[in-house]
Amino acid sequence: MKRVYVNEKWCLACHLCEYYCAFASTGEKDMARALKNVKIRPRIRVEELGGISFAVSCRHCDDPLCVKGCITGALTRVDGVIMIDSDRCIGCYTCILCCPFGAVSPTEHGAVQKCELCIRTTAGTPQCVQGCPNGTIVFEERGE
């Protein structure tokens, strides 16, 4: 299955992936209109320390702890992609505690959010990958 991978060697810590991620879920056509005066809550985050940086988003684990931990069945694995049903999510944050990558995050509305590989966005393909200026974030099939 194709997943989002990050080649840390080429990450510039420009944080553009975060903005393209936040923009993707708005459904707007224009980023300025969508994100002006908005505190973004991206599903991908750039971690940086001492000159090393890389973007982290959901790994779509084969054996996902978040799905195991979910007490309402809001998190499910559909064709390898871990999806969140925000109607079922009660905001208990068990998944946030379970995820070893910190890839699940809270939203303003109570339900959690996570990367769904932009399946539900208008673009349809991961926008962090499209927006990365240095080919750092890739969407590809790798040997399992």
Next chain:
Amino acid sequence: MAVDYLYPEYEIIRNYDRCINCRVCERQCSNEAHEYLGDMGKMVSDDAKCVNCHRCVSLCPTRALKIVKSDHTFKANANWDAAKIREIYKQAASGGVLLSSMGNPENFPVYFDKMVINASQVTNPSIDPLREPMETRIHLGAKPSKIERDKNGRIRKNLPPHLKLSMPVMFSAMSFGSISYNAHESLARAAAELGIYYNTGEGGLHEDLYKYGSNTIVQVASGRFGVHRKYLDSGAAIEIKMGQGAKPGIGGHLPGKKIVGDISRTRMIPEGTDAISPAPHHDIYSIEDLRQLVYSLKEATRYTKPVIVKIAAVHNVAAIASGIARSGADIIAIDGFRGGTGAAPTRIRDHVGIPIELALASVDKRLRDEGIRDNVSIVVGGSIRSSADVVKAVALGADCVYIGTAALIALGCHLCRNCHTGKCNWGIATQREDLVKRLNPDIGYKRVVNLMTAWQHEIKEMMGGMGINAIESLRGNRLMLRGVGLNEKELEILGIKHAGE
């Protein structure tokens, strides 16, 4: 104390309706021109720090930024223009030589832009390169003057070592040090994929890049940095650099702060020491001396590689080239005064040397007149900006061209001409680790390959229009060129007719 304040040359215009405070401009500017004011919740910019490299403009996800030339002005004066006044202020403050980068930006005539190319109509057929074979392959090196046969009548193979190229373009010498490792790797991989050559410049060859040796020209220059037996053996050809178009008559200087890690090892000098290439080769004061070095290098590589001698285009270039053609060199590279550089004294860059078009035409004519044109191939550089320039150069007599600036632009260079500051925001002319990684060679080499592929298509189109199906048939075919707006003397030197003649 005098007041040296100069109003910035460029202004950063931010459209606050579109700025979303993502701070990518701030994070990407090595000159620290942008800043986020948390308490005000807005981005601000300091125009004085901007070098107009467009990194922030290119990465801004909402197109909120643009850079404009300031309309702040000195009192209009046709003689004392703003640039001259500014330079005096700078020198009055610093007492130093002015430094500049990239090619001569002054308003000298560009002869390539005053020549037009012929096309077939009615009486001679043009060729469609998409339907018929079209040859852009060339060979560089000395051509045998006659066919020799052995006693059985078979042709004796007396061809001196040659370079074989898929198209008449090579990447000119840019040293590892003046440009980054990633820029070097991009050029090396592009050359290998395209079947052409890139040039190490005077900085040695990084050991990782030896694997591209069959597409590498290794340079030997006056400082002899990084030259050793394995280095010479690794390349496909050896270039002796006598001069550079951007700074004829002077040497090179890579400051000690750039001599770090791999660069120090590759150049074989201690970290932190200035790499100073002398103005002359101290063992070359005549053509006879040059011949000694040519043959020393040939001897060292068992006569398996062609030797290139590179000179800057200067006033007596034809006579100098004639000497070089008799020195045993296989290829002469001539670099015109618009050629780029990582750093040169401004006065030298802008006022020394001659245009490559005139130098090429006079060298080609001189060598043909003397019957020694086949002793050498001619490669020209010094601002070849498009495939049309390539075609015109070949028609003027060049076998091949060198491109440096054009290749760097493909890699992301925006010609801000601040290479000498070492803070290149595009990861090209810098050794700062965080900046170097901005040029991902996986992307870079493909862009260079794309550029060359596009040029090759265009060259074929132009050749086809002229009814020529092999680039070799175009070389020195000056009837394919006409001048527009050139005077008699210029036409005479270029060896072309005026349009309409």
